[in-house]
Each structure stands twice: as structure tokens, then as C-alpha cells.
Amino acid sequence: MWRMLVQIAKNGLRTEPRPEANDDWRIERAEAERIHADILAILGRALTIREVDAGSCNGCELEIHALNNPYYNIEGLGIKFVASPRHADMLLVTGPVSRHMEVALQRTYAATPAPKLVVAVGDCGCSGGIFGESYASCGKVSNVIPVDVAVPGCPPPPLDLLRGILTAIRRRE
Amino acid sequence: MPLSALNCQFHALPGPLPMQRATVTREQWQMAPAAVDQVGGRLVSLWGSDRRGIDGGFAVSAAYALAEGLAWLSLPIPVPLPDAAGAGQASYPDIARVFPAAGRMQRACRDLLGLVAEDATDQRPWLRHGAWPEDYFPLRRENSGAESFALTPESYPFVLVEGDGVHEIAVGPVHAGIIEPGHFRFSVIGERVLRLEQHLGYKHKGIEKRFEHIAPLDGYRLAGRVSGDSTVAFAWAYCMALESIAGCEISWRARWLRALLLERERVANHLGDLGALGNDAALGFGLAQFSRLKEDWLRLNRELFGHRFMMDRVVPGGVDVDLDANAGERIRRQCDEIEADVRTLKGIYDEHSGLQDRFLTTGRVSPKLAAQLGLCGMAGRASAQASDLRMDFAWEPYAALQATMVSHRNGDVAARVTVRFEEILESLRLIRETVRRLPQGTLRIALNPLPAEGVGAGWVEGWRGDVLVTLELEAGGIRRCHCHDPSWQNWPLLEHAVMDNIVPDFPLINKSFNLSYSGQDL
Numbered sequence: 281m282w283r284m285l286v287q288i289a290k291n292g293l294r295t296e297p298r299p300e301a302n303d304d305w306r307i308e309r310a311e312a313e314r315i316h317a318d319i320l321a322i323l324g325r326a327l328t329i330r331e332v333d334a335g336s337c338n339g340c341e342l343e344i345h346a347l348n349n350p351y352y353n354i355e356g357l358g359i360k361f362v363a364s365p366r367h368a369d370m371l372l373v374t375g376p377v378s379r380h381m382e383v384a385l386q387r388t389y390a391a392t393p394a395p396k397l398v399v400a401v402g403d404c405g406c407s408g409g410i411f412g413e414s415y416a417s418c419g420k421v422s423n424v425i426p427v428d429v430a431v432p433g434c435p436p437p438p439l440d441l442l443r444g445i446l447t448a449i450r451r452r453e
Numbered sequence: 454m455p456l457s458a459l460n461c462q463f464h465a466l467p468g469p470l471p472m473q474r475a476t477v478t479r480e481q482w483q484m485a486p487a488a489v490d491q492v493g494g495r496l497v498s499l500w501g502s503d504r505r506g507i508d509g510g511f512a513v514s515a516a517y518a519l520a521e522g523l524a525w526l527s528l529p530i531p532v533p534l535p536d537a538a539g540a541g542q543a544s545y546p547d548i549a550r551v552f553p554a555a556g557r558m559q560r561a562c563r564d565l566l567g568l569v570a571e572d573a574t575d576q577r578p579w580l581r582h583g584a585w586p587e588d589y590f591p592l593r594r595e596n597s598g599a600e601s602f603a604l605t606p607e608s609y610p611f612v613l614v615e616g617d618g619v620h621e622i623a624v625g626p627v628h629a630g631i632i633e634p635g636h637f638r639f640s641v642i643g644e645r646v647l648r649l650e651q652h653l654g655y656k657h658k659g660i661e662k663r664f665e666h667i668a669p670l671d672g673y674r675l676a677g678r679v680s681g682d683s684t685v686a687f688a689w690a691y692c693m694a695l696e697s698i699a700g701c702e703i704s705w706r707a708r709w710l711r712a713l714l715l716e717r718e719r720v721a722n723h724l725g726d727l728g729a730l731g732n733d734a735a736l737g738f739g740l741a742q743f744s745r746l747k748e749d750w751l752r753l754n755r756e757l758f759g760h761r762f763m764m765d766r767v768v769p770g771g772v773d774v775d776l777d778a779n780a781g782e783r784i785r786r787q788c789d790e791i792e793a794d795v796r797t798l799k800g801i802y803d804e805h806s807g808l809q810d811r812f813l814t815t816g817r818v819s820p821k822l823a824a825q826l827g828l829c830g831m832a833g834r835a836s837a838q839a840s841d842l843r844m845d846f847a848w849e850p851y852a853a854l855q856a857t858m859v860s861h862r863n864g865d866v867a868a869r870v871t872v873r874f875e876e877i878l879e880s881l882r883l884i885r886e887t888v889r890r891l892p893q894g895t896l897r898i899a900l901n902p903l904p905a906e907g908v909g910a911g912w913v914e915g916w917r918g919d920v921l922v923t924l925e926l927e928a929g930g931i932r933r934c935h936c937h938d939p940s941w942q943n944w945p946l947l948e949h950a951v952m953d954n955i956v957p958d959f960p961l962i963n964k965s966f967n968l969s970y971s972g973q974d975l
Binding site: 284291348364379381384414416435 | 582584585589591596598599600601602604606626627629630631632633634654655656657658659660662663674675678679680681682684725738740741742744745747748751755761762764794797798800801804969970971974
């Protein structure tokens, strides 16, 4: 336990680095603070997200996981990933949507209560990407369920994901 | 040559690793599994191809790993004559009786090409869930892959476990986390898992058909998206296959840089999983610490190589990155910093009784079972299956770096955690040595002119295990590109690893393997 405390103390709070003018992180933090304020202003409460991998290469999932690390600290912003669509305000969907995930995605969407926001993630979620449409792929997410915001990138870095999530909230203002 | 008794005519495939290919007869195909098994070899992959444009028929291939290298056996299958019902069946002898890992691959081969393993015990579809009809075979040349069919849901006959108090827990395809989709059917009594049956294929998105519409020189991008967490391994294997066909050798510098990227990919994945394993055992501290280290790692990737996961940085003929002295110094310094933290965290994990209580004896795969069912890669090495392509063969740069294999015998979650810790430390050493001794040379050579026809293979030890890419060119285009992820072998072992464990330990056991869904669904 002592060593854990030492390790924690040694590393400090990564979400609040020293405010230096040339510190890249400061820019990210400023962005993050703005997101926090916006979520509270628009939703008035925490935002809950259900992530649905509808056929990705798993690259987008790596970046969505990164949102939970201490640098982006997404829970500290009042955004939480939940285990059921019934608990979610938003679906974060990676694609392309495989034919075999088409029904599962539709059912997940149906199970999500209002405001039912949908953010499509990655080049594949936006357009089908390198996989396109075929006997096995429906292509982009909006071919299967309504999409509010599509975040490009292969995969989109965590800050782009955050911006996409925020953009979707603002669209429902 | 242990296969010498078969009298196959092998020809070597050029490449940094020893690989050879032979066209075999039915008898040789049937005798091969036992011959391979006898000398301790293992099955790497099984796949089919439509070679009617090349030699008038179909073919089924099996790749075996032997002490001498990779042996790719290809069995021609004549186009069947129509039978009384009007449709003949192309078939080949089943090899799953000797190598059970072949079972799912044979089922996939039937779904995609209509080639049937004769007398196979399991004839259920594997990758086809009703998105296309039973008589449509996407990898046949007459089909473009753009066909679309109405979804006809088929019920999948799971094996039923019966008895007093037995009930089923159905999980997925949408899982309760940021995880890839798949279906798990648990048969349990109370908390105890009697049986797990997986149903995968939900992510099948037609990657292998897609290759047919991509120029050979561009295929590395698609290969790099077979499984995003192994993008370097797959892109390297694809490029190795293409370079094998072109018969060209890339520069030493490019080869060393590829190894550098591959080791950085290995460290990134192990860091992420070690954090998640701590979290799954209720030690949030572990997730916070390791995910911080991983983020530092990815940010340096972005800065030095232009991409956090190094996608599209291994290219045909070499690499699309370079290192100057300053970048080398930054990598060296970061390795030192991360190593100090990883050693501290290892001490904490090792001494944390709550964590060890969850890790030890959980999800055990005995060395015997691992050998029988062909557990491979990192998980295999945690169950005494001492195989790692980086050390199994003498090839650069790993021979020059004197890379050391990590292996353990216990085969439980704790052993897989230990292997990951030790592999991180070894990879950090390899990365520092690579930076220090990086040879001079061209970063990328031109592969032109590429032969219009030919076969090649690429074989790379990704972080999860060995990935194999086999490539067949026809008329200047890709006729067949088969990408094999080691998850094919290891998923069935996960079914065994959870038996007799309690349901709440499943996420922990699952994460200790962290298998790819996309890599096996394709």
C-alpha cells in the first residue's frame, strides 16, 4: 500500500499540469474545461455513453479506451461509459457496420432512450472506409441508424473523439 | 526434413525467415498432420483459394510451423462434376482430428469458398450467420463481393448442457464495455462455469474479398487493418509476402526499423492490458498508472512516426519512417523512464495479495492441453509452449540483438501477466539496442516490376502471437490474400480456460488473453 501511495504521489495529478505557455497539454486542458462546461450547460447532468463496435478493426476502440486515461480523464468531465444502451444518452458507434451486426446495432439503437444521440467514429464509421460496402458490410453507420455527428480519422485521436461528442450535444441544444 | 517421408517437392519462398511451399497429393495431405505432430510441429493456418484462373481448380492450403521453418502445403481440388442434384461438392480430407485448431478454419473455408472438409465432426457454419445464402461463396471468382442479400437469420445450434440446476447465460454480440462484438454462451451451475461456447464471426466484413479489388502495392493498408492493435505485425507480414514474390531484399536499416515498430506495438499492447487486468481485479490504481504509461508511449509514436499506432508505416520495400540521433535519444530516454515505472508497478502487482488472489490459478491452461490444442504466441508461452518467431529462427535483427524468449509453465492469469511484464522489459531492451546499433541504408526500395503471377508468404511474431499473410498474384492483381491471426488458435483455448472458474472471473481471464475478434472474423 505504501508503494502505491508513493507511486501515486510521485506522478501527481496528470490532468492538471503546470500552466506553461508552450505546454501542449495546457491547450488540451483548456479544451477539456470547455467541454465540461458545455455538457453541464446543455444537459445539466452527466453524459452517459454506450460504445458499440459494429465491425471495426479495433483501432478506434484503442482510442476510445484512451479517453479513460488520466490525461483525458473523461469521467472527470462528467462523461461516463455505461454497460447498457438503456442507461445511455449517446451511442458511440465504430464501423463499418458488418451485415452480421446490422440487427444488433438497430436493436441497441431502439433500446436507447431519448435524447438518443449517435456519434459515428472513424473513417469506416463515416464512409465505410477501406472496407466499403459489400456482401458482408453495410458501410457507414448512417446506412443503418440515424447519425448526429461523424468523426473522421483512422483512428480519430482522443481529442477528436471528445470534440465529436461535444458537437453532438450542441446539435441538440 | 521431417516431412521428407511424404516426398513433397518443396520450393523455398524468399524471405528473412525459412519458408517453403509444396503442392501435395491427397495422400500426402492426409499423412502430413501426423508427420508434423510427431516432430512437435504445429498448425499455423488453413485456408482455401479459387485457382481456376491459374490451374483450373480450387486449392486448400495448410501452413505448419516446424523447427526448420514454415511448410505451406497446397492441395489442388478439381472442380467437382455436377452430381444428381446438379451441384457437386469440392472437398478435401479433414485435418482437425490431429490439429483441432483446424476445425473453425475448415468451417470458415466452407462458408467463404464452398470447400468441404470430408467427415469433419463439426459442419456448422462459422463465419456465415445468414447475411448471405448457403450456396453463395464470396471468395469464388465469379462473385464480385458486391452482391447483397436479404438477411435470413439462422438459429445457431449451441451445444446444450443439461442437468439439475444448469442454466445458460447468453452474452453478446454487444458486450457491456468498450469491447469488440461476439457471442458467448455460458452453461453454469450457480457461479461455476461448466462450459463456454463462443460464436464469432459478427465482425466479418469481407476483408479477404476486398483484397481482390486492391492493387498489390496498396494491400499493406488493408492488411494493417485486419486487427488494429496488430497493425505493424500485419503490415509487415503483408510486405514480407509481397517482397517474397518480388524476390527483393529490403535494406538492413528498414528491417531494423520494422523491428523497432513491432516492439513498440508489443509494449503498447502489454501496457494497456496490464492496466486493464489490474482494473478487472478491482485495482483501479493499475489502470490509471499503466494507461498513463501507454499514453506517453503513443504520444511519442505520434511525434516521431506520425501515427499513434504506427499504421501504414511499414510499406512495400521498406518503411515510411526514419530516426535521427535526436529521436533516438528520446526513445532511449523514454524506455528508461517507462522501465523504472514498470519495475515499480511489477513490485506492487507481485505483492498485492488481493490481486494475486484473483490472478493465481485462475483461467489455467495446462502445458499438456496447450500443446494438444495448439495454444500459441504470448498465451502459449505462459503455458510452456516455447515458440517465438523472433528467436525460433536465426534472422536479423533479432539474432544480432540476441533476443531472449520469455516463457512460463503455470498457464494461469498470473503466468500471462508475468510473461507480459517480462516481455515489456525485453522489448524495451531490444528497442534501446536497435536505436543504438541502427545500421545505415535505404529506407525504401522500389519493388517494380512486380511479377504478374506468383505466391509469397510473410510470417511475423506480433504481440499476440505469429501472424501469417499468404499472397497469390494473378494477372498483376491479387487473386488471394489470406491473413491469419493467432486468435484463431487461442479462442478455443479460452473456452477451456474458463471451465470450473466462476463467472465473475471470466472478464479477467478473457483480458489476460485479449484475443482479436476482428482478426479472426475478417
